[in-house]
Amino acid sequence: MMLLRRGQALQSLRCLSISTAWSESEEMLRNSVRRFADEVIRPKVLEMDTKQKLDEHVLKGLFDQGLLGIEVAEEYGGSEFGFCSSLLAIEEIARVDPSVAVLVDVQNTLVNAIFSKYGNSEQKEEWLSKLSSESVGAFCLTEPTVSSDAFSLKTRADKDEIGNFLINGTKTWVSNALEAEVFLVLATVDPNLEHRGVTCFIIPRDAHGLKIGQPEAKLGIRASSTCSLTLTDVRLSSSHILGGVGNGYDLAIETLGHSRLGVAALMLGLAQGALDCTLKYVHDKYQYDPSLNSFKGVQFQVAQMATELEALRSFIYTTARKKMNGHHITDQAAKCKLFAAQVAERLASSSVELHGGVGFTSAYPAEKFYRDAKIGAVYAGSNNMMKNIIAKHLLHETSSLNKHRHH
Numbered sequence: 001m002m003l004l005r006r007g008q009a010l011q012s013l014r015c016l017s018i019s020t021a022w023s024e025s026e027e028m029l030r031n032s033v034r035r036f037a038d039e040v041i042r043p044k045v046l047e048m049d050t051k052q053k054l055d056e057h058v059l060k061g062l063f064d065q066g067l068l069g070i071e072v073a074e075e076y077g078g079s080e081f082g083f084c085s086s087l088l089a090i091e092e093i094a095r096v097d098p099s100v101a102v103l104v105d106v107q108n109t110l111v112n113a114i115f116s117k118y119g120n121s122e123q124k125e126e127w128l129s130k131l132s133s134e135s136v137g138a139f140c141l142t143e144p145t146v147s148s149d150a151f152s153l154k155t156r157a158d159k160d161e162i163g164n165f166l167i168n169g170t171k172t173w174v175s176n177a178l179e180a181e182v183f184l185v186l187a188t189v190d191p192n193l194e195h196r197g198v199t200c201f202i203i204p205r206d207a208h209g210l211k212i213g214q215p216e217a218k219l220g221i222r223a224s225s226t227c228s229l230t231l232t233d234v235r236l237s238s239s240h241i242l243g244g245v246g247n248g249y250d251l252a253i254e255t256l257g258h259s260r261l262g263v264a265a266l267m268l269g270l271a272q273g274a275l276d277c278t279l280k281y282v283h284d285k286y287q288y289d290p291s292l293n294s295f296k297g298v299q300f301q302v303a304q305m306a307t308e309l310e311a312l313r314s315f316i317y318t319t320a321r322k323k324m325n326g327h328h329i330t331d332q333a334a335k336c337k338l339f340a341a342q343v344a345e346r347l348a349s350s351s352v353e354l355h356g357g358v359g360f361t362s363a364y365p366a367e368k369f370y371r372d373a374k375i376g377a378v379y380a381g382s383n384n385m386m387k388n389i390i391a392k393h394l395l396h397e398t399s400s401l402n403k404h405r406h407h
Helices: 024-051 056-064 083-094 098-118 121-133 191-197 248-286 290-294 296-324 330-360 365-377 383-406
Strands: 136-140 156-159 165-175 180-188 198-204 210-212 226-236
Touching: 024 056, 024 083, 024 098, 024 365, 056 098, 083 098, 083 248, 083 296, 098 121, 098 136, 098 165, 098 180, 098 248, 098 365, 121 136, 121 180, 136 165, 165 180, 165 198, 180 191, 180 226, 180 248, 191 198, 198 226, 198 248, 248 296, 248 330, 248 365, 296 330, 330 365, 330 383
Parallel strands: 136 180, 156 180
Antiparallel strands: 156 165, 165 226, 180 198, 210 226
């Protein structure tokens, strides 16, 4: 089964209206990914969660189906679909296993997006071709003492006497670390320049001085590898700089703003999965206990779950359409991620409750969805950070409006 044939994928049309209706190519992708997730990923979910490791056949399948190069140009082996297609793929995979969806999200909305926009022709030729066909990538911003504050990075990139850079520092919470063949590492070339010294470096896995730590033992999304990265005198030429010296901050802020829609789509898929398994359980249980399905309380809860889910889906894809049309969406993406994290957690919790005692066991998927859901409140910016971004935009708009009125 081939989902996306490289070089043959339809070019996604640039959206002319803000609509959540799917184009023909998007609908084709969505249906194909759903089949792949059900047939290939679903049988491996429990095993991957128990072993806390991504199954190598699942990873190979993601490459074979073109799902790790969705927006990459055809000339580099990608499918050249649009941004909404990436979100659809993330959502459909998260409906079955959010852990696998993390890898698809990071690869498409962060790593590939950065290479596609900021890479020069040589970097694109070397890395986008690999990322579309065989190599996983990782994005490294967070540090042990400064979290994700790009103004205060401790990782240094010091220039030596012949023009190479020596990278020293530690990165934490690196998603895809175990599988990654290339790491995009943010380091500062001069702390005195603050964020204007931040630079993005391309570091191959086999670089001398790069060490990947042991995977974190996590509450949820256990099959998604999360490790620290230690960099000790990693020597790089200037050809490993992505986007130019001092442009790392702008690169990170812009890309992270857009990639939050990927996290929102992941939470949307998780919430859909929680509702799906709840409806199946209630329906199956009804065969033996007709009273359960007729309880008004049960009906009201699943109706509420479905309503919140549809509102979230509309919000996410409407915002995605705006991005594809060139609109500024930083605050909208933050709202989507915040709302998605809240909805996913509520729906996953309701799913456990509607399953009763068995929902608290690993025999049913509700338990795993509940554990996985919590990552939405902390991953790629906490809920409070999202509220901070939203509030800043609101206050800025209010201030601008007041100034305009006074004039």
